[in-house]
Amino acid sequence: MKTYADVFSGLKRAALIPFFVIGDPGYDAGLAIVKDAIDAGADILELGISFSDPIADGPTIQKADIRAAKAGMNMQKALRFIREIKDYRDIPIGLLIYYNLIYQYPAEKFFADAAKAGVNSVLIADMTINDADEVTHMAKQAGLDTVFMVTPNTSDSRIKEITERITGFVYTVSVLGVTGSRDRLSSTVGDLIARIKAVTNIPVCVGFGISSPDHAKTVAQAGADGVIIGSKIVSMIEKNLDNPQKAREDISGFIKQLRKALEE
Amino acid sequence: MKYPGRYGPYGGFYVPEVLIPVLEELEEAFYNFYQDKRFIKDLQLLNRDYAGRPTPLYHASRLSEHLGCQLLLKREDLLHGGAHKVNNCLGQALLAKYMKKTKLIAETGAGQHGLATAMIGALFGMETKIFMGAVDVERQSVNVHKMKLCGAQVIPVEGGTGTLKDAINEALRYWTANVSDTFYLFGTAAGPHPYPTIVRHFQSVIGTEARQQCLEQTDRLPDKVIACIGGGSNAIGIFSGFVDDRQVELIGVEAGGEGLTAGKHAATLVAGRVGILHGVKSYLLQNSEGQIAETESISAGLDYPGVGPEHCQLKDSGRAKYVALEDEKVLDAFELLCRCEGILPALESSHALAWLMQQKEKFQKDQLIILNLSGRGDKDVGIVEKYRKL
Ligand SMILES: Cc1ncc(COP(=O)(O)O)c(C=O)c1O
Numbered sequence: 001m002k003t004y005a006d007v008f009s010g011l012k013r014a015a016l017i018p019f020f021v022i023g024d025p026g027y028d029a030g031l032a033i034v035k036d037a038i039d040a041g042a043d044i045l046e047l048g049i050s051f052s053d054p055i056a057d058g059p060t061i062q063k064a065d066i067r068a069a070k071a072g073m074n075m076q077k078a079l080r081f082i083r084e085i086k087d088y089r090d091i092p093i094g095l096l097i098y099y100n101l102i103y104q105y106p107a108e109k110f111f112a113d114a115a116k117a118g119v120n121s122v123l124i125a126d127m128t129i130n131d132a133d134e135v136t137h138m139a140k141q142a143g144l145d146t147v148f149m150v151t152p153n154t155s156d157s158r159i160k161e162i163t164e165r166i167t168g169f170v171y172t173v174s175v176l177g178v179t180g181s182r183d184r185l186s187s188t189v190g191d192l193i194a195r196i197k198a199v200t201n202i203p204v205c206v207g208f209g210i211s212s213p214d215h216a217k218t219v220a221q222a223g224a225d226g227v228i229i230g231s232k233i234v235s236m237i238e239k240n241l242d243n244p245q246k247a248r249e250d251i252s253g254f255i256k257q258l259r260k261a262l263e264e
Numbered sequence: 265m266k267y268p269g270r271y272g273p274y275g276g277f278y279v280p281e282v283l284i285p286v287l288e289e290l291e292e293a294f295y296n297f298y299q300d301k302r303f304i305k306d307l308q309l310l311n312r313d314y315a316g317r318p319t320p321l322y323h324a325s326r327l328s329e330h331l332g333c334q335l336l337l338k339r340e341d342l343l344h345g346g347a348h349k350v351n352n353c354l355g356q357a358l359l360a361k362y363m364k365k366t367k368l369i370a371e372t373g374a375g376q377h378g379l380a381t382a383m384i385g386a387l388f389g390m391e392t393k394i395f396m397g398a399v400d401v402e403r404q405s406v407n408v409h410k411m412k413l414c415g416a417q418v419i420p421v422e423g424g425t426g427t428l429k430d431a432i433n434e435a436l437r438y439w440t441a442n443v444s445d446t447f448y449l450f451g452t453a454a455g456p457h458p459y460p461t462i463v464r465h466f467q468s469v470i471g472t473e474a475r476q477q478c479l480e481q482t483d484r485l486p487d488k489v490i491a492c493i494g495g496g497s498n499a500i501g502i503f504s505g506f507v508d509d510r511q512v513e514l515i516g517v518e519a520g521g522e523g524l525t526a527g528k529h530a531a532t533l534v535a536g537r538v539g540i541l542h543g544v545k546s547y548l549l550q551n552s553e554g555q556i557a558e559t560e561s562i563s564a565g566l567d568y569p570g571v572g573p574e575h576c577q578l579k580d581s582g583r584a585k586y587v588a589l590e591d592e593k594v595l596d597a598f599e600l601l602c603r604c605e606g607i608l609p610a611l612e613s614s615h616a617l618a619w620l621m622q623q624k625e626k627f628q629k630d631q632l633i634i635l636n637l638s639g640r641g642d643k644d645v646g647i648v649e650k651y652r653k654l
Contacts, residue, residue, distance in 0.1 A: 052556040053429060053541060055436045056280045062423055074553055099278055100540045104554030126278045126543065130265060151282040153443060158284075176282060177441030 002090045004120060004145055004168045007043050008203045013262045014220035015043040017205060018255060019096070019230030021064040022047050022081050023073035025237055029244050030068070031081060033237065033251055035088055040252040041259035044092045045085070046207075046228055049078050051098040056125040058180030060231040063238060075105060079117040086118035094147060094168070095122045108138045115142035121168040123147045129165050136165070147171050152192055156199070163200035169226060170196055172206045174219070181211035181232040190222035197223055213261035220262055229258060265291055269457020272580065274573035277456035279543045283436075286443045291458040293363045298465060307358055314387065315343050315350045317469065321477035321634070327604040331620055333627035336486065337607070337637045338474045338502060347610065347639030348470060348498045349380035353449060355466030357384040360447035367442070368392045370449040371435040373400055373428035373494065374565030374612065375407025376639055377451030382416035392416040395435040399426035400564045406643055425558045428494075428568045432542050452495025453572035456543025460572050464500045471505020474634055482632060488513040491636040492615040493533065493586065494565045496572035498638035503584060513585070516575060517615040519561035520588035530559035531588035532571040533579050541570045547579070562591040562647065563611035565639075589618040595651055597621050598641060610639035611647065 007015055018037050023030045034045065050068040054061065082093060095114060102110045102124065114122060121144055127135070129148060139146060145168030150159055153176060163170055174189040175182065189206060196204050206219045207228030216227045233251055240247035265288055269275045277287055297303040311317040319339045328335045340348040353370075360368060368390045372378030378394040385392030394411055398420045401408055411418050424430035432455075439448045453463040478486055489506050491499035493516040506512040521529030529535065536547035541556055549557040549569035561567040578584035589597075594611060597618035601609045609617060616635050627633075641648075 052424065053433050055433050055542070056440070058437070059423075069555070098540075100548070100550070100554040100556075102554075103539055104537075104550070104552070125280055126540065128277075128279065128281050128284055130284070131276055131278060149281040151280075153282060153285045155285070162281075173282065175441075176443060178437045 001118065002092050004044065004092050004203065007092055008225055011043065014224050015205065015226035016041055016255065016259050016262055017044045017046050017226050017228040018042050018233050019046040019048065019228055021061060021068050021234065022049055022078045023068040023071055024064040024234065025067045025241060026071040027073070027077060027081065031084060033248055034085055036248050036252045037255050038089050038091055040255035042091065042255060044094065044226065046094045046096055046230070047082065048096040049075070049101060051101060054098060054125070056178055058178040058231060060181065060235050060238065061179050064234045075101065079113055082117040082119060092120040093118060095119050097122060097124060099124050099127050102135065107135050111135070111138040111142040111144060115144055119144065121145040121147045123149070123171055129162055132165065149173055150196055152176055152186070152188055156195060159196055160199045163196065163202055166202050169203040169205045170200065172196060172204050173208045174206050175209045177208070179208055179231050181235060182209035183211070185209070185215045185218055189219060193223045213257045216258050217261040217264065227262070265457065266295070267291065267457065269461065271460070271573040271577040274545050274576040275457055275460060276545050277543055278540045278545065279456050280440065282440050282443070283456070287456060287458065289363070293359055294458055294462050297359060297362050303358065303362065307355060310354045310358065311351070311469065315354060318473045319343060321474055321481060324605050327601065330604055331624050331627060332629055333631040333633050335620070336478065336632065336634045338470060338634060339637055340470060340498065341607070341609065341613070341637045341640035345376065345380045345383055346642065347376040347380065348467065348501060349377040349451065351469055351501065352451065352463050352466045352497060353377070353380040353384045356449045356462065357388055357390070360390070360449070361388055363447065365445060365447035366390060367446045368449050369395065369435055369438055369446055370451055371395045371428065371431035372451060373397070373431065373567055374563065375400065375404040375411065375643065376565060378418070379407050379410050381449050382411040382414035385416055386414040393438070394418045395421055395431040395438070397426040397428060397430045398422050400428065400431070403647065404564055404643060427559070427564065429556065436542070451497070453497040453500045453574065454495040454542065454544055454546065454570055460544070460574060463497050464504060464574065467497050467501025468504040470498065470501035470636065471503060474502055475505040478634060484632065485509050485512055486632045486634045488515060488633045490515045490517065490616045490619060490633065492566060492612050492638060493518045493571060493575065494568050494612060495570065496575045498636050500572060500574055502634070502636040503578070507583065514578065514583065515619065516584055516586045517619045518586060518588040519563060519566035519615060520590035521560040523590055524588060528560040529588060530561045530567050530569065532569060533575060533586040534588045544570070544573055546571050546573050546576045562594060562651065563615070565610070565612040566615065587619055589615050589622065593618040593622065595648060598648055608641035608645070609637055610641045611644045613638045
């Protein structure tokens with residue numbers, strides 16, 4: 001199984017990491033979109049599991065969560081979705097999930113099943129290094145990489161503490177705020193990347209608010225090892241609910257543009 | 265964080281990384297100021313002259329006669345704003361002022377916490393935003409108008425079920441993007457550490473007063489102390505005064521809605537399972553996968569699928585007992601207090617009264633019971649009218 005390290009060491013450019021909510025707008029339609037995204041040039045996938053109360057997400061991903069839930073998504077189906085993707089292509093997958101879903105599964109079985117399905121890491125949106133001891137040993141046991149977030153208001157000393165616990169990549173949040181596409185890139189993102197790079201050699205991937213090929217390029221030039229694009233892509237599903245074929249084409253086209261921008 | 269913020273296995277701060285620095289700042293400020301002489305003095309004056317403390321401990325003699333016990337009502341309904349919420353709001357807003365924050369945000373269900381925050385936002389000259397579920401905006405429209413009159417911006421939250429939990433989601437999201445100048449004035453004894461501790465502290469004035477008044481007026485401690493439970497702030501406030509008096513029975517009453525078997529209720533401690541929501545590990549109403557349940561209650565203030573961590577611990581240890589009462593019985597209790605004593609209770613507080621009515625036959629005449637009348641029912645008159653007509 002391909003690891004994050006395999007991807008980052010094999011690339012001379014920043015990795016392209018699109019985000020999807022699993023099963024949005026439905027199981028089959030969602031699967032087709034993600035497969036297209038892989039064909040269009042995604043290096044790693046970031047996949048979210050629908051939750052009723054996603055406090056770290058803006059309106060676009062909230063609505064995607066609701067669409068997936070309404071279409072009948074649940075944990076068993078989500079894991080099957082991941083297995084189907086892995087059968088299609090050996091591409092690293094990071095899961096983004098809220099803690100209660102793991103806790104109820106329950107946790108130990110969750111990490112084992114996620115690993116078995118082909119997941120490389122599990123980022124828990126509402127868990128920081130302060131409480132991570134509850135689950136990190138289970139993730140390790142299952143052979144998963146660890147990923148935590150760093151945000152613009154994280155102090156240098158805490159960045160050090162956080163990155164010491166990461167084996168996958170640093171999920172760097174470019175803005176203060178929740179997920180959502182933004183017209184302009186945060187002016188402080190370069191500084192944040194530099195602060196992280198000053199204390200660690202672990203790959204730094206930047207997400208939240210990256211909405212255009214230009215943004216992606218700028219972030220890559222500022223030293224990011226990967227760019228994560230979520231809401232902008234998910235909004236293309238929302239815009240084309242009556243025309244699934246158009247959603248696939250739009251997303252595919254957008255990912256190709258992003259890839260080109262990163263290759264320039 | 266300096267402290268783990270745990271009540272047994274419950275509590276903690278399960279939040280996105282971006283909130284850690286602000287929660288740390290809040291924890292530090294709280295522990296710096298809550299025992300500070302000037303802070304205590306400022307808060308005492310505000311509690312006395314602005315909120316109207318102390319509130320009476322009133323012997324409801326006609327209702328006592330009816331129930332066959334001695335009932336003392338802790339009259340939080342007489343506070344400015346009409347509910348216990350002002351205790352917490354004055355404390356936290358003062359903390360915000362000491363922290364030099366200029367803006368307040370809050371979530372609200374019944375609108376009582378939103379109103380208390382709006383009032384104090386006006387008092388302190390702070391820009392105030394209140395997040396409120398769209399359904400609640402509808403059913404508590406009087407409070408919405410009052411908040412606006414105090415200059416607050418009321419933001420209806422459409423997502424989810426349009427109730428308190430969605431308002432909290434949205435307030436947390438807003439806070440995430442505005443951490444530097446905005447103070448999140450959390451309304452109940454739940455949420456991430458340090459909120460359960462902070463809210464308990466500022467509401468403990470209820471229990472401290474009630475215990476002292478009870479001893480002064482009756483020369484003894486009560487046999488039972490009863491309060492309604494939404495997130496648990498008014499209950500933990502009054503329980504805190506008696507929790508060390510082992511002989512005093514503590515009873516929390518949750519919203520039974522249309523009935524526990526119907527699955528339409530908000531009886532988190534009675535019927536929930538441990539999980540994580542809004543930054544805290546506690547009992548929760550949820551489905552088998554961990555998706556949070558839609559709750560139902562006639563009272564917007566109890567319509568919440570979570571509960572404060574200290575109540576979870578009190579339940580597990582058996583120190584407090586938790587029960588749930590259904591909407592129908594709550595309406596009966598509401599009407600009973602109106603007719604017996606000429607006091608209109610909030611539908612939230614009426615839950616506690618409904619439990620007393622249910623226990624009626626079991627009391628001895630000299631049994632002394634304190635009920636925390638957490639708020640007044642003016643806001644609910646329209647709802648009662650509607651339900652009773654149906
Ligand atoms: C009058 C009154 N009582 C009780 C509550 C429930 O909250 P808590 O359990 O935090 O006291 C509310 C909440 O809005 C309320 O307005």
